[in-house]
Amino acid sequence: SQQGEEDPQALSIQEGENATMNCSYKTSINNLQWYRQNSGRGLVHLILIRSNEREKHSGRLRVTLDTSKKSSSLLITASRAADTASYFCATDRTGANSKLTFGKGITLSVRP
Amino acid sequence: DAGVTQSPTHLIKTRGQHVTLRCSPISGHKSVSWYQQVLGQGPQFIFQYYEKEERGRGNFPDRFSARQFPNYSSELNVNALLLGDSALYLCASSLASLGTDTQYFGPGTRLTVL
Numbered sequence: 001s002q003q004g005e006e007d008p009q010a011l012s013i014q015e016g017e018n019a020t021m022n023c024s025y026k027t028s029i030n031n032l033q034w035y036r037q038n039s040g041r042g043l044v045h046l047i048l049i050r051s052n053e054r055e056k057h058s059g060r061l062r063v064t065l066d067t068s069k070k071s072s073s074l075l076i077t078a079s080r081a082a083d084t085a086s087y088f089c090a091t092d093r094t095g096a097n098s099k100l101t102f103g104k105g106i107t108l109s110v111r112p
Numbered sequence: 113d114a115g116v117t118q119s120p121t122h123l124i125k126t127r128g129q130h131v132t133l134r135c136s137p138i139s140g141h142k143s144v145s146w147y148q149q150v151l152g153q154g155p156q157f158i159f160q161y162y163e164k165e166e167r168g169r170g171n172f173p174d175r176f177s178a179r180q181f182p183n184y185s186s187e188l189n190v191n192a193l194l195l196g197d198s199a200l201y202l203c204a205s206s207l208a209s210l211g212t213d214t215q216y217f218g219p220g221t222r223l224t225v226l
Binding site for chain 2 (some may be wrong): 035042043044048074077088
């Protein structure tokens with residue numbers, strides 16, 4: 001079963017705009033990770049945020065985590081056409097023993 | 113350094129056949145996980161192996177099995193293939209033994225069952 005629910009399911013923006021993607025989950029977690037996938041290929045790890053962290057930055061990416069609301073957001077600033085991809089949140093649930101649970105993903109289209 | 117490699121890239125099988133998918137982790141990584149990704153969905157966890165021992169199993173039937181070799185490479189075997197087994201099979205390696213850390217994914221094997 002899918003733990004994470006991303007929102008929106010699809011997002012279309014203009015190059016240079018910011019893209020915000022949200023993820024909600026149901027059970028307590030050890031960490032939450034965001035991945036990117038281009039055209040059905042392998043996933044690329046973007047960022048990991050642990051349950052005791054509230055915000056993390058990596059280049060143009062900013063991730064927040066609110067464990068009280070069981071939600072996370074991924075912000076991509078100054079988007080580029082090359083950011084067009086599917087984005088997934090994945091949770092490492094407490095007690096789930098070595099397993100990542102992925103959401104269904106968000107399709108981001110960045111128009112040149 | 114080479115990333116995670118998987119073979120074959122694409123595979124076409126018929127119902128009832130058997131398939132073996134292979135994965136080589138990043139050098140130094142002792143943990144390998146397998147995921148199934150059906151079109152339009154997120155990856156679903158199948159197995160995790162660490163130091164040749166199974167450390168986690170997802171909700172998949174016994175037709176799915178895996179093993180890890182002394183060099184930490186891994187095989188995923190699927191018996192009695194069904195049409196619903198058509199998917200992208202992803203392998204990921206990591207340093208972590210228990211729990212999860214950054215997972216490094218291979219390009220996947222696209223399996224089509226006719």
